[in-house]
Amino acid sequence: MNLTLNEDQIMIRDMAERFLADASDSPAVRRAMDSDSGHDAAVWQQIGNELGWCGVAIDEDHGGLGLGVSTLALIQEQAGRRLLCAPFFATVCVAAPLIDAIATMEARAQWLPQIASGEQTFAVTLAGDLSGERLNAVRAGDGWQLSGRLDQVVDGGSADQLLVFAQVGEGDSDIGLFILPRASQGVSARALNTWDQARRMAEVTVDNAAATRIDDPARLIEGLHRAMSLARIYLAAEQLGAAQQCLDMTLEYTATRKQFGRVIAGFQAVKHRCAQMMIRIEALRSAVQGTAAMAMSDAAPVRLALEAAMLRARAVDTAFYCAQEAIQLHGGVGFTWEYDPHLYFKRAQAAQHWLGAADRLIDGVGQVLSQAPAALLTDNADDTAENAAFRAEVAQWMRAHLTGRFASLQFRGGPGDEEVDPALRKEWERELASGGWTCVGWPQEAGGRGLSIQQQVIYFEEYARAGGPGRMGHIGEGLLGPALIRFGSKAQKQQFLPDIVAGKTFWAQGYSEPGAGSDLANVQTRAEQQADGRWVVNGQKIWTSLAHESDWIFVLARCEPGSKGHKGLIFLLMPLNQPGIEIRPIKQIGGGSEFNEVFFDGAIAQAEHVVGEPGDGWKVAMGLLEAERGVSTLGQQMHFAHELALVINAAKASGRINDPGICSRIAQAWSGLRVMRYNALRMLSSAEAGLGREALMYKYFWSNWHRDLGELAMDVLGAQAAVISDDPAIRPLQQLFFFSRSDTIYAGTNEIQLNLISERGLGMPREARPKA
Ligand SMILES: Cc1cc2nc3c(=O)[nH]c(=O)nc-3n(C[C@H](O)[C@H](O)[C@H](O)COP(=O)(O)OP(=O)(O)OC[C@H]3O[C@@H](n4cnc5c(N)ncnc54)[C@H](O)[C@@H]3O)c2cc1C
Structure with missing residues (x-):
């Protein structure tokens, strides 16, 4: 599964962004909302005829472009961002997948080309699993007649055709898919005065109207699963766009609004809230792209349905969270009609109930996880x-x-x-x-x-599944090695890389000091060069993981006396086993001593063991931190599936699996697991060239997910969690609970991550720093 967008996709997305920024800007949306039809016919004409968006995901045999689910999701994201008032969602994102997945060959040949060309628009209901709201069908000669009422039909007052499910027999699954022209005799629509006027709804009453049945009964059940999944993916993409726009509006506003003599974007409380929005948005973006890619693989429809259900729940949460944050961070103007946040807030609220209520979807996935976790905790569903x-x-x-x-x-x-x-x-x-x-x-x-x-x-994944032990070599392999590959001299690479690969040399990281934690640039350990070129090191490092088991340590030290901040630093490679270095263990909250204090008293680093230039050590140190916050923890994260399986087993053993609250948290944990996989596939591919802006949230996401899993584990264990245990079903969960408290501290605390995300990811004002 490749989640990197290709050139064509980027071009289509950018074009959609540009087109809609103009054709569907705020005044245009408000004009459409006030109009009778709720749409701008000219914009729809352009979308259907000139831009070809309606056929993006329809296959070429049916007049489309055959570009697949991922590409349509990119367009739909832009449509959601601009609250596009057009029949696009109902026709292209719901009706087309339904017809494609369920209809007979003849019906597909008739209708899909007309959708692809923008000639025909469709009205649909969004209740439950798309077939939730039904009419009654009775045979009339060779055809069918439909009767009944549909409470909320998207574009029910304007579309050319109604695409509806109707009961054709007594049983719950005796349903058929029908098309009837909206202008048919017996069909009447009453426009609903909804809060979200950017997506029009109508109550549609049907009284013995002639309709055409288009489903192929043999395809119906599986097809419904698929169409439902696709509609949920497209709705999630729309919500992603809406959430993004809420963040963009907020960034724009907070960058100009001044209080207390400065722009409010400079307040950490504001920055962190914007960063939290970005974290949720990027998580949702990974989930949308991952699920869309799964929809284009051979994954089983049922598996896709579960994934799409959790995607939908995530999208609901993200859209609502970002819309309400946008209102809050706009202050009083956020509560006005004039500013746009309320439009997104209303859409977010309305969308909570479309295509299945999120809490019920979460419950459903929780049930599957509690009964057959293995099916969802293996990751081979979309393997080529x-x-x-x-x-x-x-x-x-x-x-x-x-x-x-x-x-x-x-x-x-x-x-x-x-x-x-x-x-x-x-x-x-x-x-x-x-x-x-x-x-x-x-x-x-x-x-x-x-x-x-x-x-x-x-x-x-396979290493973790087999129970591969925690890696002793991860600091060399995951941190120092990549830094040496990027910044080291040829001789350094030759000396150190082979022994890391061979598992012969183990490394420790000498960054933190008692006075230099989050403010790493404040390191005070001194390195002084001798006449023979060697460096003498004095000072103290702290929290040094596995120093007592390591052969070498890389040390960030100050080599220019009187220098401050990130200037005048040096990145040194030093053997630990030498006079002048003392390692003292520090006992951790779990009882073990994984980290240490390391004292340097005249310890020596050879001249050839300076990485980069003396005085320029900060560059190397930061390059290494990128690896630490990125790909280095991939192995650890793949182990998380095993930990979740342990939590599920413990919940079964304690009986708490029957508690709906626990079940729902398990489902949400699984959803987070999927996001982490998709984050890795989306964000780390070009890690050698440095991490992209979106990858800034990578570490924050996994570490907080892991911490939450630790808390879930304890809740599942109940009172026995408090008793130190050797039981292999319990002990790892206790370790998880305690050790995961450190995940949000090492390699940059949560708060520092939020600073970074808001400053580097969102361009918000930087925190005050001491002058270098
Ligand atoms: C298990 C574990 C293993 C570790 N292993 C290593 C290792 O191998 N090598 C190594 O060098 N280090 C290691 N560390 C150290 C780790 O990198 C630091 O603990 C971390 O950078 C935080 O520094 P600090 O502990 O001094 O906390 P402080 O920086 O003092 O932070 C205290 C609190 O203040 C908050 N804070 C600080 N500055 C700001 C700000 N500007 N804005 C908002 N909030 C702020 C922090 O977020 C935190 O909540 C490890 C730590 C742990 C827990």
Whole structure:
């Protein structure tokens, strides 16, 4: 699954953005809202005839462009962003998928080309699973007659055709899909005076109106699942666009509105709230693109339906959250008719009830997870043949090698469990190396395997599934190695990379100091160069993970006396086993001592072990932090599926699985798991070139998800959570709970991440910093 947009997709998205920024700006939307039809006919004409959007996802045999679900979702996102007043959603995003998935060959041949060309528009209901609101059908000669009332029909007062489900027999599943012209005798529509006038609804009454049945009964059930999933994906895309616009409006407003003598965008409370909006938006964007890609794979319709259900729930939450934040952060003007936030707020509220209420969808997925978790916790649903073969290769290797003396390491040594048999885990690193399974994402010329992000995800998924132990070499492999590949000299690469790949050398990270935590640029450890070129280091590092098990440490120190901030720093590589270095363990909240204090008293770094230029160490340190906040934790995250499985098992054992609240939190945890996978596939592909703006939320998302999972684990265990346990079903959950408190601290605390997201991701004013 590749979630990077291709050039054509970017072009179509940008074109849609430009076109709608003009054709559907705020005055245009308000004009359409005040008009009788609710649409601007000229805009629709352009969309249907000139831009070709109506046929984007319709296959070429039926007059469309065949560009697929992902591309239509990109257009629909822009439509949602601009509250496009047109029959686009009902016709293109709901009716077309329904006809495509359910109708007979003849009906598809008749209707899909007319949708693709923009000639015909359709009205639909959005109740439940699309077939929720039904008419009654009776045979009339060769045809059918429909009767009944539909409470809320999108474009029911304006579309050319009604596309409706009707009961054709007694049983609940005895339904058919019908088309009847809106102007037919017996059809009457009453416009509803809804709060959201940007999407018109009508109550439609049908009284013995002649209709054409178009479904192929053999395709109906599965087709309904598929059409429903697609409609949910497109609605989620629309909500994504709406949420994005709420954020954009808010950024624009807060950048100009002044209070207390400065723009309100400079207040951290405002910045962090905007950052939270961006985090939810980017998570939703990953979920939309991931689910759209799944819809274009061979994934089973039922699996897609579950994924689309959770996507829908996420979209509801995100759209509402961003709309209400937009109102709040606009202050008084946010409560006026004149400013736009209320339009999005009303849409967000209305959309809560379309295509199934979010809480019921979450419940449904929770039920599936509680009964058959394995089906949803495996990640091979959308594997291509090539990926499936690679997956099998990894699984096979793990089965063959995680045996014998290594068997005791299965599922051990992860966060909070690092003290388990370090010596054997170092041997395991060498075993991995013998199979070429260390540093899998490094380029081949650096000794790695050169795997794509997609393959790395698969590798780590299989590693985690097999119970591969927590990696002793992760600091060398995930942090120092990538930094050396990017910034190191040829000699440094030759000296250090092979031993990291071979699992022979283990590294520690010497960044934090008692006075330099979040403000890392305040490091005071000193490095002084001697006449022979060597550097003498004095000072103290703290919170140094695994220093007591490491051979080397990379150290950020101050090499220019009197320098301040990020200037005058040096990035040094130092052996730990030397006079002048003392390592003292620090006991952590879980009882173990994974981190240490490291004291430097005249310790030596060789002249050739400066990475980058002396005085320019900050650049290297930041490059390394990018890796730390990005791809380095991929393996850890793939282990999360296993932890969620443990939580589900514990919930079954304690009986709390029957508690709807717990069940719903489990479903939401699964949804987050999917987002993390899609985040990785979307955000880390070009990690070598530096992380993109959207990847700033990557670390925040997974670390907070993990912390929430720890809390869920404790709630599931109930009172027994408080008793220290050796039970392999309980102990890992207790470790998860305690250790995950650190996830939101190391590699940049939550608050620092929010600063970064708002400043670098959203361009908001920077926090005051001491002058360098
Ligand atoms: C388990 C664990 C392992 C670690 N391993 C390593 C390691 O191997 N090597 C290493 O070098 N370091 C390591 N660290 C240290 C880690 O990087 C720091 O703890 C982290 O950067 C925070 O620094 P601090 O602890 O000094 O907290 P402080 O910076 O003092 O922060 C305290 C609180 O103030 C908030 N705060 C600070 N500044 C701001 C601001 N500008 N705006 C808003 N809020 C702010 C913080 O978010 C936090 O909530 C580890 C930490 C943990 C918990």
